[in-house]
Each structure stands twice: as C-alpha cells, then as structure tokens.
Amino acid sequence: MSSRRDFFKWAGVAGAVSAAAVSRHVLAAIPEPHSHVSAATMPPLPSESVPYQPVVTLNGWTLPWRMKDGVKEFHLVAEPVVRELAPGMKARLWGYNGQSPGPTIEVVEGDQVRIFVTNKLPEHTSVHWHGQRIPNGMDGVTGLTQKGIEPGQTFVYEFVARRAGTFMYHPHADEMTQMAMGMMGMMGMWITHPRQPHPLISEVQRDFCFLMNSYDIEPGSFRPNIMTMTDFNLWTWNSRVFPGIDSLNVRLYDKVRIRIGNLTMTNHPIHLHGHEFQVTGTDGGAIPLSARWSEVTTDIAVGQMRQIEFVADEEGDWAFHCHKSHHTMNAMGHKLPTMIGVEQADLAKKINRLIPDYMSMGQHGMADMAEMEMPMPDNTLPMMTGQGPFGGVGMGGMFSVLKVRRDQAPGDYSNPGWYKHPPGTLATEYKGEVAAPLHSTDDLSEQAAAIELQVRKPGGGHSGH
C-alpha cells in the first residue's frame, strides 16, 4: 500500500548516504569560491549595497556571498597559501581562499547562513564557529560533533546567525592537527551586524578588525615550525608584521571601532597612544554601559576577542601596538643576550677574524640595532625596522599607526602619509645652557663599583612567557 511512498523515502536516504557526509544542499550547485592574493587592505563593501556599516579587515578582505532561496551562501576553501608577512618576507602557510588569515565573513543578525567548506589540504580539517550560538552538530569539533573533512571533500554548515557580535572561525581537528593549523595560519573573523539599532552597539564611522597570530619561522626559511608550543618569533596582526601592517586611517572626530581576536598561544596587552578607549564588547557580546571604563591598554587573552571604541579627536600619527616589547620585534631579535655596558670592540675584532660579517650589537642599548645593516639570510626581516619621518621607528611585529586627519574624506581609507606637526607642537633639541643637576656630589663610579650588578634575562635571552 504505502510501498511506493516508502520506496522514494528510502531512495532519498540511500542517495544522501552515498553522497557521504553531504546534505541535500551539495547536490545543488555550490557558490564559486572567491580567492584573493594581495595582502593589501581591501576597502569596505560599498555601504549602499548592505544594510550596515561594513568592516575593514586590516590587510584582509570580506568574503563575497550569494543569496539562494533566502539563504546567504559562502564558500570557504581550506588550502596552502603564500602570504607576504611584510615586504621582503613570504611564508608558506595554510589558510582559506588564497590568504591567511581567511576572509572575514559578514552577515546580519537573523540571517540564515550556509557555508560550504572544501578541503584542499593534505589532511583532514573542520571549521569551528567560535563564540556563536548554533546547533551542536554545526560546531565543527572533529570526532565530537562531526567527521573530519577529508582532503578533497566538501562539507556544508548551515545555521542562523542568532547573536550580533564579533566571532572567529578556525579548525577544530584532533589536538595536534588543530595546533598545527593554528600555527600555520588557519583562522578568520566573523562579524554579525545587528539587524536593528542596538542599545549597546554604537554606530561608528570606521570599523576595523584583525586577528593576532604568531609563527615560529627560522631566519632564512619559509615554513613555520609547527612543533613550537610557546617560543614563537614572529608576532603578527592578520599574518603581517610592522612595517607590513597597514595603518588605520581615519577622519578627525570619527567614531572608531576596532575588533581584535587573539588566536596566538599567549596574551597581548594592546596599547593605543593619544586617546582613551572603552572595551565595548567581547566574543560573549556587547558590554553593558555601566560596566565600561576608559583604558589606554587592554589585555587580550588567548582565544578572546576584544572590541574597543573611541572618538578619534586628536590629530596625528598615533602608535598602536602590543605592549610586550618582544612582540614588536621580529625573529632576529629573539635569543640575544643583554649586551648593554659590555665592551665589545676587542671581541668584535676577534670574531671578525672568524666571521667577517659579524657586528657587535647592543652596547649602548638596542637602538643601533634598529638600523643595523648586518647581512641576513634571504627571506628574513630585520629584527626592528620601519622608517618614519624622523628616522628608524625600531619596531617589528605587532605595531601599526592610527592616522587621524582633519582632511581625510568620509569613507576614505587611503594612507594620508606622515602627519605634519603644527609649529610649536614637536619635541626638538634644546639648544640653551643645561644647568648641572642638583645633588650631583654622589660619586657614581663608587656606587657602580659597590653594586657589581649583572643583568641577565633568565635563560640568556627571550623566553616564550
């Protein structure tokens, strides 16, 4: 009686099973995978085209989508990529759609979202949608909530973007694979914009986002060491290091939001010069107004996102960086002993007989190293570098500049060049007489002899934390 109906029902099930871990949506055409090779910051989506203020991903881009029967469809491709970390250094990483990190996914609260994930890596992967409220089976934890996506397979994730906020995506395969993928650059951001004006989500004129990641790449090599657990030597924002990180260019009096995710294995105290900001949200959502206070540095722990907001009401070029000093240095700066006060002239002469290129370093502090021209292996960045209008900036790693300009046009994200300081507002050399300091009778050499202090970092150099 019901056999005909049952036949079709079972035929349907058999079809789905033979398509292996694939829902019925895969049987329809998959959206074209968009790919992006440049490491330049892509301007935001045209604001007329979307019902929200789009984000700008620092040295990144937003993934295009298509609408199909009311569903927003994306296609992520997990694959090996080559990423320029800064001019002069490229790294072989893993990422999505031609880049590491992967493209930012932007949706609106309440959107039905379908994400196709194709695996072009040599091992299985999955995608976990960090921080979102979704059906358990869409959570992307290999072994726990799904099978791994094997090389060559495409999986499909589908859920409603229920909560407005800033989220991340990254693989969640077995622990070693997961770690390896994180250290190879597999990660991206996800922004869910509020559907209606939200009491705790301000309207802003500029909305930036980026992920913090870290790599252990030996000077002269291209591929991260994935066995590293703590001792990384390249500290990056969206897989870029200063001076390769684009500046954040804004118009005077713009309200600015910056969303920062941390997928490194340590915390980062992020510091902004010239302005106070408030932390207005975490991956858990918007922070109530009564629980906000002003800061100039906020610590971002492992696996956290922090969203900061401020009015850019001070013109200038304001440093914006991680406050851990070894996170604003590149690989060459690690594992060096403290050399301040060590007489190196004789030593250098002796070493020069063995190694002609050797230069003594750090005798008068480390500033001279910022401009050192010691030959380096190919594909290696100087430890601290970057030229500003007044000379070497002496930074690497997690460092950028907030550029606030009166004449920056609304919606213009281009770099306005260096700030021109109005007369009388620039620190300069004092040319007058310098009086002797009071209480100058203490004999410093006597004190020095008495103290005999040896300053040495534990382990003779950089430690992971």
Ligand SMILES: [Cu+2]
């Ligand atoms: Cu840091």
